[in-house]
Amino acid sequence: MTSLLSIQGLQVDIATPGGTLQAVKNLNLDVQRGETHCIVGESGCGKSITALAMIGLLPEKARITAGSILFEQQNLACLNEAGLSNLRGNRMAMIFQEPMTCLNPTLTIGTQLTEGFLRHGKGNRKAAYERAIMLLEKVGISAADKRFHQYPYSLSGGLRQRVMIAMALMCEPDLIIADEPTTALDVTVQAQILATLSELKSEMGLSLIVITHDLGVVARIADNVTVMYAGEAVETGTVSQVFGNPGHPYTVGLQKSVVGSADRDSQRLSVIPGRVPSLVGGLTGCRFRNRCPHAIPKCAEADIDMSELEADHTYRCLRNVSAGRPEMTGGVL
Incomplete structure (x- = not known):
């Protein structure tokens, strides 16, 4: 079976005053269609850098120095910014770790939801509005029309995270990368967000990559798991294998x-x-x-x-x- 996403021998280096930092080394990872793949490990193990490499948003001093990132057999590591921009938000989308820093406080929720839809030519403003309202309701936000016209500061952390999920879904991507999607949320809201992601994955046929340090999240939603330590994958397998026989x-x-x-x-x-x-x-x-x-x-x-x-x-x-x-x-x- 051909993987939706296949990472082979990925190495990401970051230039520092003290020398080259090997943030990710020789990483192999495969994600199938309809799969939830969790990448787990403590802070600083390379999880988020791996996610940013997948979607072409590495920090300025970070470079992919080896390996390939194949998305439907297209090597993202070789694409220029224009090529990556056509994929981001369209075929691949990312839910970032802290929605308050990712949502623009000067723009309404609706403006931010519809921007990518319009930019990728998915429809006109009326179609963008209708899809945004539908998705806000689908991710569990009531009074969607009212929320559409509000600014991020008017929403709680849980509602902002739901807006980020809806934004990621606007262009019907094949793959969503969620970087610590439940960080700083209370336990009840965490459970709701995870349930929403799982339901949407099944309903829309998505593939999910979930970056987390929380083994409880992994046990709840993962099909397959990659455990990372100090920039390397140290164990991979199904969730039952990794939890039951590490x-x-x-x-x-x-x-x-x-x-x-x-x-x-x-x-x-x-x-x-x-x-x-x-x-x-x-x-x-x-x-x-x-x-x-x-x-x-x-x-x-x-x-x-x-x-x-x-x-x-x-x-x-x-x-x-x-x-x-x-x-x-x-x-x-």
Whole structure:
């Protein structure tokens, strides 16, 4: 089956005064039509940079230095700004992390909703208005006509996030990238937003990429999961595989640090000791080794390839820590 989106060997470097920062290294990721694919990891692991690379909105000093991003077999990494602009908001759309900073406070909600629709030639102003009202209602905003004429400051955080979802849907894209779509929202609103995204995905046949650090979000909506650490994918698989039989020590650590997984005797959450290594300059070996309870000297010697734990379930480690039994993999002695 041909993937809707296929990322192969992606590397994103950022120039800094101290040297080149390897924000994303050798990333492979495939998203099928109708799939919800979650990219999970702690802050600074490369999730958002990966999303921005997909849609051609990298920061000024960031560059794609290797790999390809194929959207329906078209390499986005080779497109100029005009080509990317024709895709953004049209075939691909993004829901950004903080709607208050992404919505223009000087323009009404309606103006911002209809701008992309008109720019991509999807119809006239009447058609744009009708679609905007329909989508505002579909994402759960009542009194849609009133909201259409309001400014962002008049809306709560949850309503602004719903407006961002409606905006992403205006041109009927094939792929939506949602970057931390429930950040700073209370638990009840988070659940509503996630339910809305899932319903719209099923109803409209969308593919979703959801960027998050929240394993609860992943468990609730994901079909497949990519776990990232320090710019690399360290584990990929279906949500049941990654949650039920994690192969990488970092994935295990993430799961143990979630509320509800505390040791029954101590009632204390597990923590991952140490800190993320600097990504500036050349790095070899496992990037997690300085925090890993299963690290051995060989972990520092060379870059580590992904190993297969089971069908469609891979992890980047010399040892198999699934079921708590660290064993050597890939013929390494």
